[in-house]
Amino acid sequence: MHTKFLYLRRPQFELLSIMKREETVDYHIKSAWHAISRMYNQKAAEEGFTTAIGFVLININSKEGTPATKIAPLIGLETRSLTRMLKTMEEKGLIFKKADPVDKRSVRIFLTEEGKEKKERSINTIMDFNQQVRELVSQEELNTFFGVFEKIQGVIEQVNVSEVNKPIFEL
Numbered sequence: 001m002h003t004k005f006l007y008l009r010r011p012q013f014e015l016l017s018i019m020k021r022e023e024t025v026d027y028h029i030k031s032a033w034h035a036i037s038r039m040y041n042q043k044a045a046e047e048g049f050t051t052a053i054g055f056v057l058i059n060i061n062s063k064e065g066t067p068a069t070k071i072a073p074l075i076g077l078e079t080r081s082l083t084r085m086l087k088t089m090e091e092k093g094l095i096f097k098k099a100d101p102v103d104k105r106s107v108r109i110f111l112t113e114e115g116k117e118k119k120e121r122s123i124n125t126i127m128d129f130n131q132q133v134r135e136l137v138s139q140e141e142l143n144t145f146f147g148v149f150e151k152i153q154g155v156i157e158q159v160n161v162s163e164v165n166k167p168i169f170e171l
Helices: 013-018 025-047 051-058 068-075 079-091 113-136 139-165
Strands: 095-099 107-111
Touching: 025 051, 025 113, 051 068, 051 079, 051 113, 068 079, 068 107, 079 095, 107 113, 113 139
Parallel strands: none
Antiparallel strands: 095 107
């Protein structure tokens, strides 16, 4: 006799039907990140750029430049998106490109003086926000917070591994 199994990737709808969205972990993470993102975007807009550009600026070495191929993985961007963003940044006078002196096939991204100023403002914005949080939240609470996020990341990694290895159909 041949047995067939169908494994479905199913969310826990039963759990969601008895939980309010405010009781879910992802709701709080998402709403906090959106609030932080809005705050950073507002600050960046005041300076004439975007949060995404600010994150790119922060990840460019101010003295030695940074290989263009290293930036996208640092900030979790697709290469195509980064290429468009670097073009915009170059047009705004924040960066310039130079061939790598060792590997002529590679391009290094350098900050202009204005790019360095915007990078400094981006860093200060992040530092100010973190200082404000640290004034309200004790180090013990932050340690617990960071520990919880490490556990959540572990759950996400475990789910991703098990989903990859779980068959949808078994014949």
